[in-house]
Amino acid sequence: MRSLDCANVIRTARARLKKDLASGRAQIEDVLAQPPLFAKTAKVSELLLAVPGFGPVRAARWLARCQIPYTKTVASLSKRQREMLIALLRTDKSGSSSLHILEHPASTPSA
Numbered sequence: 001m002r003s004l005d006c007a008n009v010i011r012t013a014r015a016r017l018k019k020d021l022a023s024g025r026a027q028i029e030d031v032l033a034q035p036p037l038f039a040k041t042a043k044v045s046e047l048l049l050a051v052p053g054f055g056p057v058r059a060a061r062w063l064a065r066c067q068i069p070y071t072k073t074v075a076s077l078s079k080r081q082r083e084m085l086i087a088l089l090r091t092d093k094s095g096s097s098s099l100h101i102l103e104h105p106a107s108t109p110s111a
Contacts, residue, residue, distance in 0.1 A: 040075035
């Protein structure tokens with residue numbers, strides 16, 4: 001029963017986090033940068049879908065742009081994937097259309 005209780009606590013905390021993301025009380029960038037223990041096993045796509053303005057198509061596009069599989073968990077993100085997604089989210093919030101910082105080094109033209 002102990003495992004079941006632990007799982008219920010995690011599910012409840014994750015549901016609260018999603019509500020906080022939806023209401024704006026929590027920022028997705030902060031959750032991704034320093035994920036709480038209960039959020040580490042959450043899928044990145046599920047957290048994105050909790051953010052207003054993100055639907056399945058937009059979430060899938062952003063994850064693909066950052067080379068993150070749709071089923072990837074927060075804890076299993078590589079440093080590059082995490083930083084790229086956070087930068088993309090911050091750039092989107094600032095309203096800037098310049099995403100040159102997100103390009104893969106191999107795709108940037110050499111001068």
